[in-house]
Amino acid sequence: MSIFGITMIRSAIAGNVDLEEAVQRQIIFAMIGFVVIFIASIIDYHLWASVSRPLYLITAIFLGALTIAGQALYGSARWFDTGVILIQPSEIAKIVVILVLAEFFSRNQEKIGNLWWVGQSLLYTLGIVIWILLQPNLSTSLVILVIWFSLLWASGLRLSHLLIFVAGGVTLPFVAFPFLEEYQQRRILNFLFPDPTASYGENYNIQQALISIGSGGWFGKGYFQGTQIHLRFLKVRWSDFIFSGTAEEFGFVGSVILMLLLMFVVYRCLRAARLSRDTYGALICYGVAVLLAFQGFVNIGVNLKLLPATGLPLPFISYGGSSLLSLLLGIGLVESVIIRHKSLEF
Numbered sequence: 001m002s003i004f005g006i007t008m009i010r011s012a013i014a015g016n017v018d019l020e021e022a023v024q025r026q027i028i029f030a031m032i033g034f035v036v037i038f039i040a041s042i043i044d045y046h047l048w049a050s051v052s053r054p055l056y057l058i059t060a061i062f063l064g065a066l067t068i069a070g071q072a073l074y075g076s077a078r079w080f081d082t083g084v085i086l087i088q089p090s091e092i093a094k095i096v097v098i099l100v101l102a103e104f105f106s107r108n109q110e111k112i113g114n115l116w117w118v119g120q121s122l123l124y125t126l127g128i129v130i131w132i133l134l135q136p137n138l139s140t141s142l143v144i145l146v147i148w149f150s151l152l153w154a155s156g157l158r159l160s161h162l163l164i165f166v167a168g169g170v171t172l173p174f175v176a177f178p179f180l181e182e183y184q185q186r187r188i189l190n191f192l193f194p195d196p197t198a199s200y201g202e203n204y205n206i207q208q209a210l211i212s213i214g215s216g217g218w219f220g221k222g223y224f225q226g227t228q229i230h231l232r233f234l235k236v237r238w239s240d241f242i243f244s245g246t247a248e249e250f251g252f253v254g255s256v257i258l259m260l261l262l263m264f265v266v267y268r269c270l271r272a273a274r275l276s277r278d279t280y281g282a283l284i285c286y287g288v289a290v291l292l293a294f295q296g297f298v299n300i301g302v303n304l305k306l307l308p309a310t311g312l313p314l315p316f317i318s319y320g321g322s323s324l325l326s327l328l329l330g331i332g333l334v335e336s337v338i339i340r341h342k343s344l345e346f
Helices: 002-012 022-042 046-073 089-107 115-133 138-154 159-179 182-192 201-215 242-275 279-303 321-339
Strands: none
Touching: 002 022, 002 242, 002 321, 022 321, 046 089, 046 115, 046 279, 089 115, 089 138, 089 279, 089 321, 115 138, 138 159, 138 279, 201 242, 201 279, 242 279, 242 321, 279 321
């Protein structure tokens, strides 16, 4: 999937000189990521339990420094510019949150019926989420909250408490809407109440994405033959809307194969969770599975106009070094769990 993603990015840049180095950068991150998989699989995943709190503090400090400095200098910021590459700490924060919450829930599983401990886990999560929200980055914040709730549920949340959280989740969008940025409010309103006569502005990207998907037909126009891509009607086609570009060049069949591959990876993560020798390892695998499934579902849903526009990448496919590296690190953690699912016998 990573190799296919690099291939699609090469087509999606469509000769844009400002993006001509994107393919090389993605290749470099992919190579680093595969080394990370190997290293993470060698390291016993239990080691992360002992360093999860320092990792949490370091991540929170980096996110806080980035947010404060970014708002002071530019109005917003999501990346550290090292002079060579841009690093997005919020992508790494997703994996850190999985490790921290997996350790917390596995250590306090017998207390899961106590709302105080549930609230404490939420505070751990908000300690990361609040800095990401201030960037502002609503989509990543939602991913982390979904991971928190999923791990909480997997840990044995009571049905009565589950209903409380469901009720809170239903009312949260109405409470939070007035506090969103103006462009975020416009995205939601345009999704709920679209203007059928508008072919520009907020609706343009979604309309071009649907045209790209529909023009691909059953088998697509062929690699490097997508007109919506290479005439540059489709915007952000190397990242947010790379699924639409894939549908145009590889058609319905190619898109379904891509989705099945992602579902297969998610299934293998869930299988590793089931086979894990302890709760901590199982929750790590569950967290990575939820991360991949939720991001994939939202990205494809946005491309199909089933969800409001977000900036979530399609796992392993969309351009973005930090995103690819964090996902491959997650795969490495799952590998570490499955390698050690049985006791060593001598």
